[in-house]
Amino acid sequence: MLEVHDLSVKYGYINALNGIDLNVQEGEIITLIGGNGAGKTTTLMAISNLVAKDGGHVFFKGMDITELPAHKIVQMGISHVPEGRKIFPLLTVKENLIAGTFGSKKKSAADLENKIAEVCTLFPRLKERIRQAGGTLSGGEQQMLAIARGLMMEPDIIMLDEPSLGLAPIIIEEIFRLILRIKDSGKTVLLIEQNAAMALQVADRGYVLERGNITIEGTGKELLTDERVRKAYLGI
Amino acid sequence: MEYFIAQIVNGLAQGSIYALMAIGYSVVVGVVGLVTFTHGEVIMLGAYASYYAFTFVGENIFLGIIAAFFASWFIGIFVYKICYERFFDSPRHISLICTIGMSMLLKNLAQIVFGPNMKAMPQPIALNFVNVLGVRINTIQILIIFVVLSLSLGLYIVNNKTQWGIRLRAVSQDKQASALMGINVRRTAMIGNSIGCSLGGVAGMLIAIYYQSILPTMGGSLGLKAFSSAVLGGLTEASASALGGLLIGLIENLGTSVLSNSYRDVFAFIFLVLVLIIKPEGFSKKVGG
Known part of the structure; x- marks a missing residue:
C-alpha cells in the first residue's frame, strides 16, 4: 500500500537517510525502531514531503506521491501524527x-x-x-x-511518530491498546517508536533503522528474539 | 468638562478606526506569520478606491465599503504573491524588507497615478449632530463606530463559528501541523492576508471620511499606528489589538485637548513606548501550548 524506494534525505551535507526501502501492506502495523538520530522522524517527514528528498520515490496505492505537496499527500489518505503531538x-x-x-x-x-x-x-x-x-x-x-x-x-494509513514520548507508563499502555484497536478497525498503522519492546509486541513487522540505514527487518516476533535487537534496543 | 467629553467621543471614534486597522494588522501577522510594513499603503489604497467609487459612481456608503474592501483584497493578493509566498522558508527579514520596498513602491505609484496633492474626500452621509444621553456626537462618528463594530463582529463570526475560521486559526498557530491536516497552507494564508488587508482598506476609507481629505502619503503614520496598536495587543490577538487601537485614539485626542494638535503623533507613540517599558507583552493574555 505504501512503498518507499531508495529514499535519501540530506540536511546540509549530513546524510540523514541513505537510500532506505520499506513497504507497508494494508491492515498491518509496521514499526520503525531505532535510537536518537537514526532517521525515524525524517523518514515520516520525507513521506509527507515536509523535508526535501535527496533521492528516491514514495508510492501510495501505486501512485507516485514523491513530489506532491504535503497537504495533497494528506488528502490522498495518509494521516501523519507528528512528533511532539x-x-x-x-x-x-x-x-x-x-x-x-x-x-x-x-x-x-x-x-x-x-x-x-x-x-x-x-x-x-x-x-x-x-x-x-x-x-x-x-x-x-x-x-x-x-x-x-x-x-x-x-485515513487509509496513519503514521504515528513516537506516540509514547514523555508519557507515564500507564498512559503508554493505554496508547498501545488504542493502536491495536485502530488496527482492528481496519486501518494500517506505521508506528515509529523508541520504546522498541512495546512497539514490537504490537507490530506485525518491523524495521530497525541505524544512522540512516535499515539494518534489520522481520516480523515483530523475529525482531523481539533477534540477538542484535535484544542487545541494542531491549536492553536484555 | 463638555469639551473633555467631546474629546473622549472623538477619541473613541478615531480609536475605533485605529482598532479596525489593528485588527486587520493582527490578522495578517497571525495568518502569514510575518510582520508587514505595507499595511499603511493598503489602508491608503482602500481609501482611494472608495474615493473613486464616490466620485464616479455615487456617494453611497455601502458602495464605498465594497470598493475599499475588494480593492484592498486584491492588493492583499498582490502583496502576498510578491512579498510572502516565495519567502516562507527564507529568513524572516527577507519578506520584511520586501514589504518595506513594496510600501515605497505603492506610495510613489499612488502619487503618480492619483496625484501628489491632498484631495477633498466626498462625504457619503450628511454631517449632523445628535444628542445621545447629553453627549453631542456627530453622524460621521456614529457611522464609523457602526461600521467598525459590524466588521469586527463579522470577523468574529468567521473566526469562531465557521470551518474557515478554524482553518485560519490553525494556520496561524502551526503551519506544519496545518499542512498535515490537509490544509493548503499557502492558499489559506493568502486569503487570511486578504481579509486583514480588506479590514485595513475599509478603515482607510473611514479615516479619509473622518478627516474629509485623502492623500497618497497618508499611509505612513496610519500604518505605524496600526502596527503600534497591534504591538500593544501582542501582535496576533485581534481583540487585544483592537483595545490597543482604541486606547491610542483616546490618548491622542485627550493629549491634543491639553496641548497642541501638532503633538498628535507624539502622544500616540509615547504611549506605545510607555506600555512597552511597563508591560512588554502588551495586553495579550495568550496561553502557550
Whole structure:
C-alpha cells in the first residue's frame, strides 16, 4: 500500500537517510525502531514531503506521491501524527478534531458530529474536555487528541511518530491498546517508536533503522528474539 | 468638562478606526506569520478606491465599503504573491524588507497615478449632530463606530463559528501541523492576508471620511499606528489589538485637548513606548501550548 524506494534525505551535507526501502501492506502495523538520530522522524517527514528528498520515490496505492505537496499527500489518505503531538493549543478540543477533517471530503454537519462522537468513544477522556483549549490538556491527553485528530479524516494509513514520548507508563499502555484497536478497525498503522519492546509486541513487522540505514527487518516476533535487537534496543 | 467629553467621543471614534486597522494588522501577522510594513499603503489604497467609487459612481456608503474592501483584497493578493509566498522558508527579514520596498513602491505609484496633492474626500452621509444621553456626537462618528463594530463582529463570526475560521486559526498557530491536516497552507494564508488587508482598506476609507481629505502619503503614520496598536495587543490577538487601537485614539485626542494638535503623533507613540517599558507583552493574555 505504501512503498518507499531508495529514499535519501540530506540536511546540509549530513546524510540523514541513505537510500532506505520499506513497504507497508494494508491492515498491518509496521514499526520503525531505532535510537536518537537514526532517521525515524525524517523518514515520516520525507513521506509527507515536509523535508526535501535527496533521492528516491514514495508510492501510495501505486501512485507516485514523491513530489506532491504535503497537504495533497494528506488528502490522498495518509494521516501523519507528528512528533511532539503538534496540536493547536488555542483551538478547543472539538475544533482540533474538526481541523482533522480538512484532509477528507467536506462532511455535512450531522456527519461531522457523528464522526466526533465515534472518535470520542475511542477516547472518552477527550469527550469530557471537548470545549477546553487544546493547550490546557495534559501530555497524555494531548497525545490522544493528536491521534484522534489523525483519525478524523478516516485515513487509509496513519503514521504515528513516537506516540509514547514523555508519557507515564500507564498512559503508554493505554496508547498501545488504542493502536491495536485502530488496527482492528481496519486501518494500517506505521508506528515509529523508541520504546522498541512495546512497539514490537504490537507490530506485525518491523524495521530497525541505524544512522540512516535499515539494518534489520522481520516480523515483530523475529525482531523481539533477534540477538542484535535484544542487545541494542531491549536492553536484555 | 463638555469639551473633555467631546474629546473622549472623538477619541473613541478615531480609536475605533485605529482598532479596525489593528485588527486587520493582527490578522495578517497571525495568518502569514510575518510582520508587514505595507499595511499603511493598503489602508491608503482602500481609501482611494472608495474615493473613486464616490466620485464616479455615487456617494453611497455601502458602495464605498465594497470598493475599499475588494480593492484592498486584491492588493492583499498582490502583496502576498510578491512579498510572502516565495519567502516562507527564507529568513524572516527577507519578506520584511520586501514589504518595506513594496510600501515605497505603492506610495510613489499612488502619487503618480492619483496625484501628489491632498484631495477633498466626498462625504457619503450628511454631517449632523445628535444628542445621545447629553453627549453631542456627530453622524460621521456614529457611522464609523457602526461600521467598525459590524466588521469586527463579522470577523468574529468567521473566526469562531465557521470551518474557515478554524482553518485560519490553525494556520496561524502551526503551519506544519496545518499542512498535515490537509490544509493548503499557502492558499489559506493568502486569503487570511486578504481579509486583514480588506479590514485595513475599509478603515482607510473611514479615516479619509473622518478627516474629509485623502492623500497618497497618508499611509505612513496610519500604518505605524496600526502596527503600534497591534504591538500593544501582542501582535496576533485581534481583540487585544483592537483595545490597543482604541486606547491610542483616546490618548491622542485627550493629549491634543491639553496641548497642541501638532503633538498628535507624539502622544500616540509615547504611549506605545510607555506600555512597552511597563508591560512588554502588551495586553495579550495568550496561553502557550
